[in-house]
Amino acid sequence: MPIIHVFPGSSISIGRDVCLISRSFATALGVNHPVVLRTLRSIAQIRIGDRVGISGGSICAAQCVEIGDDTMLGANVTIADTDFHSLSPCRRSGHTDASIAVERVIIGKRVFIGTNSIILKGVSIGDNSVIGAGSVVTRSIPANAIAAGNPCRIIRALTAQEMAL
Numbered sequence: 457m458p459i460i461h462v463f464p465g466s467s468i469s470i471g472r473d474v475c476l477i478s479r480s481f482a483t484a485l486g487v488n489h490p491v492v493l494r495t496l497r498s499i500a501q502i503r504i505g506d507r508v509g510i511s512g513g514s515i516c517a518a519q520c521v522e523i524g525d526d527t528m529l530g531a532n533v534t535i536a537d538t539d540f541h542s543l544s545p546c547r548r549s550g551h552t553d554a555s556i557a558v559e560r561v562i563i564g565k566r567v568f569i570g571t572n573s574i575i576l577k578g579v580s581i582g583d584n585s586v587i588g589a590g591s592v593v594t595r596s597i598p599a600n601a602i603a604a605g606n607p608c609r610i611i612r613a614l615t616a617q618e619m620a621l
């Protein structure tokens with residue numbers, strides 16, 4: 457079973473035919489922990505579209521994390537729209553300080569995110585794009601691109617042939 461924590465007043469919506477894999481026997485690479493879906497504030501939203509696949513990753517929203525239809529998250533992907541702690545040393549221990557950076561994350565439709573990738577606050581990933589395994593995505597990636605690395609950079613566009621298949 458996934459771990460789902462809904463902060464009072466916040467919302468988590470999950471579309472039709474979504475597959476949340478929380479145990480290693482059900483996915484090729486195995487998972488490090490059950491799927492975690494967690495909202496952190498009353499205004500927060502997590503919106504997961506139809507037919508999305510998630511294997512053992514974590515999605516945390518202080519504001520909004522949206523995942524489009526038919527997107528696949530490889531094993532152990534982390535997505536968060538917040539830094540969780542203030543950069544200011546004297547305020548760092550709290551979780552609700554106004555100085556904590558929060559910016560929504562929007563993942564498009566038919567996106568494929570490689571295993572162990574981390575998607576940080578403020579990132580949008582356009583429809584159809586591929587994020588390589590182990591990437592740390594700090595800036596937005598346009599549609600129809602292959603991007604990878606730390607920090608994640610565009611490698612190339614999907615070819616017409618790849619788009620057609």
Ligand SMILES: CC(C)(COP(=O)(O)OP(=O)(O)OC[C@H]1O[C@@H](n2cnc3c(N)ncnc32)[C@H](O)[C@@H]1OP(=O)(O)O)[C@@H](O)C(=O)NCCC(=O)NCCS
Nearest residue numbers: 485530531569570571586587588589590602603604605611
């Ligand atoms: C991103 C990916 C699809 C690219 O595949 P590809 O088009 O065959 O790309 P190539 O292997 O030709 O690599 C192209 C360049 O990108 C780099 N690259 C590829 N994947 C990378 C990654 N994950 N991180 C950093 N760089 C990467 C290569 O080093 C190469 O760089 P170079 O041109 O300087 O030599 C693939 O490498 C990948 O990461 N697949 C994800 C697999 C996965 O996690 N599946 C989910 C399982 S649950």
